[in-house]
Amino acid sequence: MIQLQNLKKQYGSILAVDSISLDIAKGETFGLLGPNGAGKTTTINMIVGIVKPDSGEVRFENKNGDFRFAIGNTPQALAIYEDLTAEENLNFFGKLYNLSGKKLKERVAFALDLVGLESRKKDFAKTFSGGMKRRLNLACAILHDPQILLFDEPTVGVDPQSRNFIFDNIEIMKSEGKTIIYTTHYMEEAERLCDRVAIVDKGNVLALDTVDALISTYGGASVVVAELAHENTETSSLPYEVQGDKIVVETTNPLEVVQKLSACGDTFKSIHINRADLEKVFLNLTGRSLRD
Amino acid sequence: MKAILTLAFKDIKLLLRDKAGLFWVIGFPLIMALFFGAIFGSSGSGDRASIKLLLVDEDRSEYSIKYITKLSAIETFDITQVPLDSATLLVRRGKASAYVRLLIGFGKAQQQFQSDESYIELGVDPSRSFSKEIIRGMLTKVSFEMMTDMFSNPKDLLSDINDDMKAIDTSSTIADSQKVKLKKFFGGLSNFLENYDTSMMQNNSMQEGPKIVTKAITQVREGPRSSYEITFPSAILWALIGCTSAFAVSIVTEKTKGTYVRLRIAPISRAQILAGKGLAAFVTIISVSVILLVFANLVFGVRLDNPVKLAIALCSSALCFVGLMMLISVMGKTEQAVGGGGMAIMLIMSMTGGGMIPLFAMPGWMLTVSNFSLVKWGIVSLEGAIWRGYSYSEMILPVSVLLGSGIFLFVIGTTILIKRDG
Numbered sequence: 001m002i003q004l005q006n007l008k009k010q011y012g013s014i015l016a017v018d019s020i021s022l023d024i025a026k027g028e029t030f031g032l033l034g035p036n037g038a039g040k041t042t043t044i045n046m047i048v049g050i051v052k053p054d055s056g057e058v059r060f061e062n063k064n065g066d067f068r069f070a071i072g073n074t075p076q077a078l079a080i081y082e083d084l085t086a087e088e089n090l091n092f093f094g095k096l097y098n099l100s101g102k103k104l105k106e107r108v109a110f111a112l113d114l115v116g117l118e119s120r121k122k123d124f125a126k127t128f129s130g131g132m133k134r135r136l137n138l139a140c141a142i143l144h145d146p147q148i149l150l151f152d153e154p155t156v157g158v159d160p161q162s163r164n165f166i167f168d169n170i171e172i173m174k175s176e177g178k179t180i181i182y183t184t185h186y187m188e189e190a191e192r193l194c195d196r197v198a199i200v201d202k203g204n205v206l207a208l209d210t211v212d213a214l215i216s217t218y219g220g221a222s223v224v225v226a227e228l229a230h231e232n233t234e235t236s237s238l239p240y241e242v243q244g245d246k247i248v249v250e251t252t253n254p255l256e257v258v259q260k261l262s263a264c265g266d267t268f269k270s271i272h273i274n275r276a277d278l279e280k281v282f283l284n285l286t287g288r289s290l291r292d
Numbered sequence: 293m294k295a296i297l298t299l300a301f302k303d304i305k306l307l308l309r310d311k312a313g314l315f316w317v318i319g320f321p322l323i324m325a326l327f328f329g330a331i332f333g334s335s336g337s338g339d340r341a342s343i344k345l346l347l348v349d350e351d352r353s354e355y356s357i358k359y360i361t362k363l364s365a366i367e368t369f370d371i372t373q374v375p376l377d378s379a380t381l382l383v384r385r386g387k388a389s390a391y392v393r394l395l396i397g398f399g400k401a402q403q404q405f406q407s408d409e410s411y412i413e414l415g416v417d418p419s420r421s422f423s424k425e426i427i428r429g430m431l432t433k434v435s436f437e438m439m440t441d442m443f444s445n446p447k448d449l450l451s452d453i454n455d456d457m458k459a460i461d462t463s464s465t466i467a468d469s470q471k472v473k474l475k476k477f478f479g480g481l482s483n484f485l486e487n488y489d490t491s492m493m494q495n496n497s498m499q500e501g502p503k504i505v506t507k508a509i510t511q512v513r514e515g516p517r518s519s520y521e522i523t524f525p526s527a528i529l530w531a532l533i534g535c536t537s538a539f540a541v542s543i544v545t546e547k548t549k550g551t552y553v554r555l556r557i558a559p560i561s562r563a564q565i566l567a568g569k570g571l572a573a574f575v576t577i578i579s580v581s582v583i584l585l586v587f588a589n590l591v592f593g594v595r596l597d598n599p600v601k602l603a604i605a606l607c608s609s610a611l612c613f614v615g616l617m618m619l620i621s622v623m624g625k626t627e628q629a630v631g632g633g634g635m636a637i638m639l640i641m642s643m644t645g646g647g648m649i650p651l652f653a654m655p656g657w658m659l660t661v662s663n664f665s666l667v668k669w670g671i672v673s674l675e676g677a678i679w680r681g682y683s684y685s686e687m688i689l690p691v692s693v694l695l696g697s698g699i700f701l702f703v704i705g706t707t708i709l710i711k712r713d714g
Contacts, residue, residue: 050556050713068559077550081302083309095298096558140554 001026001179002047002148006056009042009203016042018203019056024181026061029174031194032183033278035288039203040183041076044152047181048073060148069097072146076153078133079140082126086117086136089125090143097144111139114172116165131162138166142173149173151182155189167192187278199282206285211278218284219276222254229267238264295560299568304576307538316534318580325520325527325584329592332519332650342370343423346379346391351411355399355438362434363392368426383415383509389423390416391509392431402438402502403452410503417511428504435502453482516679520592522650524584525674529647529667531580532609533638536617537631539573543621543709544630562713566706570614577610594678601677601687608694609670615698616666618705622712641665651675669693 004022009015017039024030032040045051047058048071060067080089090108094100099107112118115135120128125136134154141149151170155163170193174180184190190197191211198208207214226247239260240247249257254273261271283289307313347363349356364371374382379391391414398411412431416424442449457478460471516522546552555565585602588594596602620634642648644658645667654662662668673690676682 045553048557050553066559068557071557073554073557075550075553077553079550079554081306081551082549083306084302088305092298092302093554093558096295096555096560098559 001061003059007046007053008055009053015203020205026179027177029180029193029195031190031197032200033190033197034200035185038200041152044150070147072141073150074138074141074154078137080125080136085122085124087121093140094143107143111143115139130157131159134158148179201286214281215276218281221250221252223274224249224254224257226261226271227269229269295564296568300571303572313538321527321530324530325523329520329523344388345369345371346388347371347373348376348379348393350396351394351398353399356394366430386511390427410505412504413507414504415507415509418508453478521594521679524588524594525671526647528581528584529670532577532613535573535577536613537634540617540620540634541627541631544627573614573617574610581606598677605673605677608691612666612694612698615701619701622705622708641667646671
């Protein structure tokens, strides 16, 4: 559906994107996961054509006519007019996509309903909360029913309610077969929404695969933490070494550890399995945390 | 075109909702026009307290000299005696309100109460009906005073009657029988005047005044009729400055707020985005200018006699400032930088171009400097259409400067903008 071939972009001495090549399939939800400054937004801007790459190219499958009609973008910065109402914002952007009359009215109603702003459509965007503005931002992107949707950090500064709203909306669009490119530095979002994730840092793709494959390849062992119910004097009966009142075991087979603990006859306050996640993947790949 | 109209309509809507922006676009220019119009008006360029009256004494009689002396004593008049041709010229040029011409025979006719023929000519512009009536009233008043004086001092009249009786005696054209009747009449009159109680005339009034013929001298309008014809063109330039600043900042705001990204992603060209901005600025400038001009016309009688020339002046000024807007919008990357820098440039242009000090009041060196200000050319083109009476060929210079500068600035501005966009 979308092919990025050796995309490169440099701003002065800063190399924002360094030869990124990606192949995104139709109907796929593709994640770009990386810390701030990794080059995610620059990549998105090169895909939508507002930043010209120094080298490389972006290819769209079935690029008939103006490809911009097929793209809906939710920029990281809120791209809405605060002195227009929610409805006026959508009407304005809809007209730029050649929507008019009944069709425009229907699409505006659909978009407002989808993001839950129908009851606030006559209110100025400046009266909205941060989360509501994000939802309006998203509504502007889906208004013209594009096949490709780009979400650039859509949940930054959003309250939990709006965050869930956005996730639900994206899942609906995913179920409709839209191709989605989603950038984030929250690994939970990538894990929840994305079919495949590219881990990017300093303009490079460090790893690219499904979430499970990335974790199993780069995540390392899981950690089982068992908290003893009482002070154990007879530590020899336990299969693992006790550190204070806890047992901490690093393992690639956490279920086996849990079984051994339950079979030892001792009682525990709690047993947790800390499975390796994308955070760990990033840490293992770069030596830094995603939030650094 | 539809996309451009959509973009322009959105920008105009946003401006209308921005109360502070709207104040600078229309409120502030209107205040400037009213304030400076009132100041200039009260400092003497409006209706004067005294009427400048020219006197042409062709009679040069003792009576006419006394008449003029009495007329000069009236505070309402600022009187100067000039020959007829000068008087006509000065009234036509608007340097004087009117002239009063005392024709040969004026004194004699007045003294003999001849009212069938006029010996006073009042030359005045037909539009100055108020001044005309004041002058007529004052001329009549002085005539009555002269008559009163005459009857109050019958010796002068008696001397005239004696002269007349001698003239009748020596006349060869009057029949003898008629001479007898006339001498009887003048003898009776002479007798009446010798025994007349002069105090009776002090409070008496005549039924009819002197016959005054009015001659229309149409004034050639070489200057502004009122101070508002100077301040409103300046106000329109202030409105242009306000619009330019507002839309220049709005281009940066689109960038800083992120909406420019969405516009760039939309299936419209960059040229359409810029054309939309330009159209919004142009429509706003023209609308605000028309509002100001109509207000000025209805309230202060500012002339809109030549709508075609006014339209040319307004459109060229608007296009010029749209170009300036594009250049100012790329002067910085934040609203503060563009707003501040733009306002600094435009204040200098306004100061040197007649936005603050009227062009006619500028010293020579400042007029030379003003040639570099687009505000000056905007004001000159508007004044040319309003009161300077410019012909189309005279309009070519200011309009060419405005259009040329506008296109030049627009090209530079858009080139920088496109380069920055990458």
